[in-house]
Amino acid sequence: MSTVEKAMELLNHFSLDRPEIGLSEFHRLLKRDKATTFRHLKALQNVGLLEQDEETQRYRIGPAVLRLAHQREITMPRRAGVRAVLPQLAAATGETAHASLFEGAQLLTLAHHEASLHSNRVVMNDAILPLHATGSGHVVLAFGDDNLRKLAISKMTRFTEHTVVSEEQLAIQLESTRRTGFGVSIEGYESGVHGIAAPLFDHSGKVAGSVAVACVASRMTPELESTIKQELVSAATRITRSWGGTIPDALEHAWGDLGKDARSSRN
Amino acid sequence: MSTVEKAMELLNHFSLDRPEIGLSEFHRLLKRDKATTFRHLKALQNVGLLEQDEETQRYRIGPAVLRLAHQREITMPRRAGVRAVLPQLAAATGETAHASLFEGAQLLTLAHHEASLHSNRVVMNDAILPLHATGSGHVVLAFGDDNLRKLAISKMTRFTEHTVVSEEQLAIQLESTRRTGFGVSIEGYESGVHGIAAPLFDHSGKVAGSVAVACVASRMTPELESTIKQELVSAATRITRSWGGTIPDALEHAWGDLGKDARSSRN
DNA sequence: GTTTGTCGGTTCATTATTTGAACCATCGTT
DNA sequence: AACGATGGTTCAAATAATGAACCGACAAAC
Numbered sequence: 137m138s139t140v141e142k143a144m145e146l147l148n149h150f151s152l153d154r155p156e157i158g159l160s161e162f163h164r165l166l167k168r169d170k171a172t173t174f175r176h177l178k179a180l181q182n183v184g185l186l187e188q189d190e191e192t193q194r195y196r197i198g199p200a201v202l203r204l205a206h207q208r209e210i211t212m213p214r215r216a217g218v219r220a221v222l223p224q225l226a227a228a229t230g231e232t233a234h235a236s237l238f239e240g241a242q243l244l245t246l247a248h249h250e251a252s253l254h255s256n257r258v259v260m261n262d263a264i265l266p267l268h269a270t271g272s273g274h275v276v277l278a279f280g281d282d283n284l285r286k287l288a289i290s291k292m293t294r295f296t297e298h299t300v301v302s303e304e305q306l307a308i309q310l311e312s313t314r315r316t317g318f319g320v321s322i323e324g325y326e327s328g329v330h331g332i333a334a335p336l337f338d339h340s341g342k343v344a345g346s347v348a349v350a351c352v353a354s355r356m357t358p359e360l361e362s363t364i365k366q367e368l369v370s371a372a373t374r375i376t377r378s379w380g381g382t383i384p385d386a387l388e389h390a391w392g393d394l395g396k397d398a399r400s401s402r403n
Numbered sequence: 404m405s406t407v408e409k410a411m412e413l414l415n416h417f418s419l420d421r422p423e424i425g426l427s428e429f430h431r432l433l434k435r436d437k438a439t440t441f442r443h444l445k446a447l448q449n450v451g452l453l454e455q456d457e458e459t460q461r462y463r464i465g466p467a468v469l470r471l472a473h474q475r476e477i478t479m480p481r482r483a484g485v486r487a488v489l490p491q492l493a494a495a496t497g498e499t500a501h502a503s504l505f506e507g508a509q510l511l512t513l514a515h516h517e518a519s520l521h522s523n524r525v526v527m528n529d530a531i532l533p534l535h536a537t538g539s540g541h542v543v544l545a546f547g548d549d550n551l552r553k554l555a556i557s558k559m560t561r562f563t564e565h566t567v568v569s570e571e572q573l574a575i576q577l578e579s580t581r582r583t584g585f586g587v588s589i590e591g592y593e594s595g596v597h598g599i600a601a602p603l604f605d606h607s608g609k610v611a612g613s614v615a616v617a618c619v620a621s622r623m624t625p626e627l628e629s630t631i632k633q634e635l636v637s638a639a640t641r642i643t644r645s646w647g648g649t650i651p652d653a654l655e656h657a658w659g660d661l662g663k664d665a666r667s668s669r670n
Numbered sequence: 671g672t673t674t675g676t677c678g679g680t681t682c683a684t685t686a687t688t689t690g691a692a693c694c695a696t697c698g699t700t
Numbered sequence: 701a702a703c704g705a706t707g708g709t710t711c712a713a714a715t716a717a718t719g720a721a722c723c724g725a726c727a728a729a730c
Contacts, residue, residue, distance in 0.1 A: 138442065139688065139716070140410040144450040147471060155478035159707055169690045174708065175405065183411040185471075187645075190487070193707060197475040202606040202647025204414060204452075205472030208464040211422035220457070339469040378454075380469025406687075406717065426678055436719045441679065460678060 142168075143176040147185065147197070156194040208380075214345075215246055217378030221347070222249035225371045229349050229364050232258040235336070235375065236265055237345040238276045241287060243267060246345065258329050258350040266325060268292045268306055269299050271333035272346040274319030278310040279335050279343040279387075285310075298323045317390035318365060319346070323353055330356045332364050334372035337381035344379060347371045409435070410443040414452065414464070423461040475647075481612075482513055484645030488614070489516035492638045496616050496631050499525040502603070502642065503532055504612040505543045508554060510534060513612065525596050525617040533592060535559045535573055536566050538600035539613035541586030545577040546602045546610040546654075552577075565590040584657035585632060586613070590620055597623045599631050601639035604648035611646060614638045 149157060149165055159177065163170040177195055180186040184200030218235040225233035226249040234248035248260040267273035267288040277285050292301045300306050300321075313319045319333040333348035349364045369391050376383055383391075416424060416432055426444065430437040444462055447453040451467030485502040492500035493516040501515035515527040534540035534555040544552055559568045567573050567588075580586045586600040600615035616631045636658050643650055650658075 138406075138446045140407045140443065140446040141449055143407040144446075144452065147450075147467075150474050150478070152477060155474075160705080170707090171691090171709075172689060175688080176407065179405045179407040179411075182408055183414075185411070196478050197471055199475070199479075199645050199647040200414075201468055201471040201475050203649075204464055204468040206606040206647070207417050207422070208466070208468050210419065211417070211463050212466075339473040378466050380466040380473070382470075427676075437678090438680075438720090439718060442717080 143179055146173075146176055146180060150197055156189060156192065156196045158192075158194040162195075212378070214379060217375055218247050218347075220378070221371045221374050222247055225249070225347065225349065225367050226251040228367045229351075229360070230254060231349050231351045231355075231360075231364070232260065233347070233349050233371075234260050234272075235345060235347045236272050238280070238343055241284060243270075243272055243276060243346070254352070254355070256352055258326075258352060260350070266293065266295070268301075269295050269321060269325040270348075271319035271321045271331040272348045274309055274313045274321065275333045275335040275346045275348075276343045277306075278313040278319065279337075279384075295325050296323055296327050298327075300324055315390060317387050318368065319348075328353050332361070332368060334368040335387070336372055336379065337376045337383060339380035341381065341384070344381065347375060410446055413440075413443055413447060417464055423456060423459065423463045425459075425461040429462075479645070481646060484642050485514050485614075487645070488638045488641050489514055492516070492614065492616065492634050493518040495634045496618075496627070497521060498616050498618045498622075498627075498631070499527065500614070500616050500638075501527050501539075502612060502614045503539050505547070505610055508551060510537075510539055510543060510613070521619070521622070523619055525593075525619060527617070533560065533562070535568075536562050536588060536592040537615075538580075538586035538588040538598040539615045541576055541580045541588065542600045542602040542613045542615075543610045544573075545580040545586065546651075562592050563590055563594050565594075567591055582657060584654050585635065586615075595620050599628070599635060601635040602654070603639055603646065604643045604650060606647035608648065608651070611648065614642060 145166065146162060149162070157165070159170065159174055162177065163173045166173060177186060177188075181188060181195070181198065184198045184203075186195045187198040188195050214237060222233045222235060230251045230253035232248060232250045235246045236243045237246045238244075243265040245260060245263050245265065250257050250259065265272050267277055267284075269292075273288070277288055289303050289306065292306070293299075294301050300309055309320075317334065319331075319335075321329075321331045321333075323329060325331070330351045330353040331348055332351075333346045335343050336345040336347060338344035347368060349368060351360070351364070373383055412433065413424075413429060416429070424432070426437065426441055429444065430440045433440060444453060448455060448462070448465065451465045453462045454465040455462050481504060489500045489502060497518045497520035499515060499517045502513045503510045504513045505511075510532040512527060512530050512532065517524050517526065532539050534544055534551075536559075540555070544555055556570050556573065559573070560566075561568050567576055576587075584601065586598075586602075588598045588600075590596060592598070597618045597620040598615055599618075600613045602610050603612040603614060605611035614635060616635060618627070618631070640650055
């Protein structure tokens with residue numbers, strides 16, 4: 137591990153509970169020599185990644201990160217992070233892949249990519265996806281907050297004969313997506329479409345959208361479902377990472393072995 | 404200069420024109436050995452501060468900065484950056500210091516601090532400051548965009564007999580603040596109050612607010628004006644820096660020698 | 671179709687920086 | 701006044717950073 141990496145490690149110890157950290161505290165936290173820790177702190181401070189509180193002498197994340205985050209937003213907006221992943225998802229599954237952004241209680245389609253494998257495939261039209269009737273919707277409901285669920289329950293339009301329209305049915309579905317880590321809608325929004333979705337998270341740790349694969353329902357088999365799920369985990373992990381977020385532990389656990397590839401592909 | 408600082412330097416070479424940089428380009432840019440540059444790039448990549456484009460192989464700012472920026476916002480919101488500076492500004496000038504945030508075409512008071520030196524002092528009441536009648540307003544108008552100026556011109560309420568109410572008068576004032584780097588309003592908003600303001604900038608390089616000193620007009624002398632300006636430059640620089648912004652070159656030049664202290668106090 | 675220039679990346683002996691045990695100064699408690 | 705915190709400093713020893721030369725791949729030039 138290079139010295140720069142060692143120094144950067146300091147940055148990972150800040151959190152809500154620990155917004156400021158002093159020299160001795162760092163020294164204990166990292167079990168590294170105090171002098172070393174001190175020089176690392178000063179180096180990070182000199183480049184603006186850290187700053188020291190004038191009175192308490194403790195260190196906190198510095199202003200430079202704001203500038204860098206701005207630069208990141210310019211060069212790599214969320215849409216770009218998604219577009220780098222969808223083609224592979226579509227290619228590997230042979231079905232239509234799409235991603236949506238959760239913004240202001242709505243689920244907006246960000247991008248989609250159709251596989252060229254089959255001549256009949258699902259074509260995405262809608263910009264706004266219903267929360268109660270799609271796999272993507274289930275996923276943000278399951279991992280989002282209560283208010284959102286109440287809102288969604290209040291407007292459960294019926295789209296097909298399979299659409300989930302009762303609160304109880306929805307609760308069962310959400311319980312399932314929370315347990316498995318996938319949102320599933322079998323012809324719930326459009327007839328003949330079987331959708332499977334995985335959640336995306338942003339830097340603040342909240343659900344920020346979803347990736348999904350929309351299949352021609354008649355083509356679904358246990359094998360296809362398995363590859364879709366595996367690819368979804370990989371795609372969700374990569375997009376989430378690109379957005380500066382992390383997959384919650386509970387979800388990683390739910391995904392279990394499916395997540396192995398994605399997790400090890402960090403470098 | 405430590406190795407971590409050297410590595411971090413790479414991060415400062417990204418900009419709008421240069422959102423992605425390759426190994427060789429960095430090597431030329433920094434005039435450092437290619438192998439060294441390469442290892443620095445990899446180190447930064449490993450900690451997520453950089454990421455490499457899969458096809459072009461060039462490097463760009465990584466997702467980790469989003470997480471860090473989020474952490475920064477939590478521990479050091481804009482108001483906190485201001486509050487760390489206002490007391491000193493008030494103490495050094497002996498007058499009332501205040502700062503405002505420019506948000507949604509409005510100038511909102513963020514915080515204020517009264518000096519205890521004099522028994523008669525300016526007391527801040529208003530949450531929203533008029534753009535045409537205050538030093539703070541002039542400063543955001545002068546360094547803001549045209550639309551804002553048009554908006555301000557369309558509603559120039561008269562507050563006192565000294566309020567600027569004609570478009571021509573305002574243009575002259577703004578020209579002056581652009582030249583000097585200070586917004587001035589002598590009894591333009593409230594009788595007996597002489598205000599001097601300096602602009603604040605955010606990470607995107609735009610005016611994001613202002614710091615100002617509101618004096619009892621009768622107390623103003625050339626000496627006081629001089630110290631106020633000097634302290635304002637220092638305060639504006641510090642707050643801007645805390646917000647992840649930088650003072651534009653043109654403005655640094657306008658402030659001239661006044662800015663020396665602030666600029667050298669970087670470490 | 672060989673030459674030349676570029677690119678990203680690698681090697682390894684030399685060199686310079688990082689490292690850590692011990693040490694200081696200062697503060698608030700006991 | 702002694703104690704145990706804190707942030708910060710010193711210097712010889714150890715380790716990690718460095719850079720000249722090298723590699724393979726690709727693209728344009730001759």
